[in-house]
Amino acid sequence: MEKLEKEQSVKLETLSKYATDLTKMAQEGKFDPLVGREQQLERVMQILCKRRKNNPCLIGDPGVGKTVIVEGLAQRIVNSSSPFKLQGKKSIDLIDEAGARVMLHKPRGATGLITEGDIREVVALWTGIPVEKVSAEDSQRLLRLEESLRKHIVGQTEAVEAISRAIRRARVGIRDPNRPISSFLFTGPTGVGKTELANALAFEYFGSKEAMVRIDMSEYMEKHTVSKFFGSPPGYVGFENGGQLTEAVRHRPRSVILFDEIEKAHRDVLNVMLQLLDDGRVTNGKGQTVDFKNTIIIMTSNIGDSVIARESILGSDQMEREVAEELRRRFRPEFLNRIDEVIVFRQLNKMQLMEIVDIMLKEIYERLEAKSIDLTVTDTFKKKLIEDGYNPSYGARPLRRAIGRLLEDNVAELILTGYIQEGDSVTMDCDSGGNVIVYCRGNGYVTVCAR
Secondary structure: HHHHHHHHHHHHHHHHHHHHHHHHHHHHOOOOOOOOOHHHHHHHHHHOOOOOOOOOOOOOOOOOHHHHHHHHHHHHOOOOOOOOOOOOOOOOOHHHHHHHHHHOOOOOOOOOOOHHHHHHHHHHHHHHHHHHHHHOHHHHHHHHHHHHHHHOOOOOOHHHHHHHHHHHHHOOOOOOOOOOOOOEEOOOOOOOOOHHHHHHHHHHHOHHHHHEEEEEHHOOOOHHHHHHHHHOOOOOOOOOOOOOOHHHHHHHHOOOEEEEEEEHHOOOHHHHHHHHHOOOOOEEOOOEEEOOEEEEEEEOOOOOHHHHHHHHHHHHHHHHHHHHHHHHOOOHHHHHOOOEEEEEEEOOOHHHHHHHHHHHHHHHHHHHHOOOOOEEEHHHHHHHHHHHHOOOOOOOOHHHHHHHHHHHHHHHEEEEEEOOOOOOOOEEEEEEOOOEEEEEOHHHHHHHHEO
């Protein structure tokens, strides 16, 4: 017995010498509260509560918060909000982790019962698909897809309807199951909503804007960049890192893949994409087959933008024919034939920009509301934004810059100087000379800022 106690004492001395007692530091209040990593902390706790395979490993770049998650775990233990009863039921990994999840969330003394909802929660956690997207609400969501997408996209009615129809066809099982869910080529002027529609589709269909993988095809203009796409073969530099595209899809197999400015890609890159569009799978540099059958492929291009700008002269049908002709000159027939639908995006007019202003301002209202600041914008100020931000050749992008310069810059300066504080009500307006007027009712004064 004495020998055993002596061995334990030696082990504790060694542990104290070479390790840090995070629980003790948490008891002493030496850690800051955990912010922004609650989901990762919960996953660590679920793994620790499993009966088998219960050793979590945190992987990531330096400074992203791996140690902070462990510190947060120590705080949970100290605050008695972490059940350190590391037991589970002998089962497959899914049931095991579902049981761990139930144990984490059940009230103290209650009997844990695994339900279908718990299984869905774990599946959603593993696959990255929110719970409501896993459950059987698909049909109603698909029928309302146009309505949902129009909340994000203005002035591209034909594009929204075309993509909604294609997604419904694919989802009900009419599509070829060995191909991606659907593939599109968006072509048109810059700043008219091509990338925004891809973002909106990721959010509405897969439940999160993070479900979009964006690949800038201007990085694939040279022949040798094919290896960057799918990974270098064994023996070459970068083999261990895998491919930019294939690794992203391996980690998130259900996602929207956006190939931005597809016309800039080298011909060999487009040749390899033929297999992706036709078979729904590719082989990476490590010899692993990567499945694209649960992805939506979207390619964007500015081809035909000069033709689209003359739509009022040419007419809609003639414009679309000339755009199609330009596409045939730039891409091989076998590439275009593998795309489910080519969608032409139109230029935006001033009335449509007014709707886009409201969408952009709503985002700012919500950010300021989090700071307890109530912001109101007059119609005169909105017209000023459109006057400064309207350029048919560049779409809505100059409008965002105008909002940053005329609204965000003024509000930021007034917050820093103390004129605008938490709880204030602020109104943005313009005088006859085009100067921005900021009314701050909370402090009872008016500030005029010439810009």
